[in-house]
Amino acid sequence: MNRIWHLRIRKTHRYLGLFVGVQFLLWTLGGLYFSWSSLDDIHGDHLKRPAVGFSASLPLASPSVAFQALKQKGIDSVFSVALIDVLHQPVYQLTYRVQHTGGSLMTHVQLADARTGQLRGALTKAEATAVAQQRFAGSSAIETVEYLTVTNDHHEYRGKPLPAYAVIFRQPAHATVYVAAQLGTLQSVRTDPWRVFDLLWMLHTMDYQGRDDINNGLLRAFSVLGLLSILSGFALYVASSPGLRRGRATVKPRQTQRQ
Incomplete structure (x- = not known):
């Protein structure tokens, strides 16, 4: 050559x-x-306690009671209904859509007491903290609790329902449990191994x-x-x-x- x-x-x-x-x-x-x-460890699955179900004989109000309450607020269509556990209490999770200015449809979630059908507000800070402690498999003390209304593309809770509470535990691996306020449920657990993985x-x-x-x-x-x-x-x-x-x-x- x-x-x-x-x-x-x-x-x-x-x-x-x-x-x-x-x-x-x-x-x-x-x-x-x-x-x-x-991947199970990365996703923090080993730090989540499984959700507990309810007895089939538990007396519950008809979801139609909550539908009527929503109708009075001007909402005439519901897309899904789920029964969830919020601090050992049965709660309906009602998903509906509302057309906003400009014609865009946005999905919203309303919680309702499943025993009475009455609408209830989003989780308070104390309730979200208790939910995090209930579902967190670790035994470490809570370091701090943050209320999130916005996140950027680099936040470890990006792309998930807001507002949410970030309940930060000292150990293990600086675990942070994210609880969606309006959904009433745990969304994710983030730890140092996940943060290294994400980087x-x-x-x-x-x-x-x-x-x-x-x-x-x-x-x-x-x-x-x-x-x-x-x-x-x-x-x-x-x-x-x-x-x-x-x-x-x-x-x-x-x-x-x-x-």
Whole structure:
């Protein structure tokens, strides 16, 4: 192979390796962490006590009682009804939609006492804290409780129902239990292993805005550059291999003699 081409391949491989090498390292570190971690532990499932059901003989009011109360508020359609446990009390979780200014439909949730059918408000701070303690499998004391009305794309509670209470426990692994105020239920448990996973996942997908878009242009570009780096390495091996060079040198004279 021409020496000029040999030098061009070597230089291309060197600079591509330098440019994408850091990202290759991050991909490798992320892959190691993902493959050696239990997703159940990452999601905090081991720190959630299972929800307790109610006896089938428990006397409950008809959901229609709550429907009538909603109708008086101007809401004439309900999409779903669920029976949930709020501090060992049966509560109806009524989901409905309201058309807001501009024509957009927004989903809302209304809680109602399942024994009487009367509507009730969202969880208070004390109630949300008690729900977190009831469902949290750890035994650590509570460090602080925060009330969230907004979150950004990098918050560990992003994309989940708001408002919510963040009940922060000291141990294990600085666990934070998120309870949705209007839904009356635990939404997620976040711990230090999850936060490491989330950071590595962002670096892995190269989505530095929302973290979950695996089709973003930056990832695609680095994937192509990574492929070119590998192919240039193969080309460099072919161009610089002494055995292959000797083979080519041996073949050429034989072809000349045949001619």
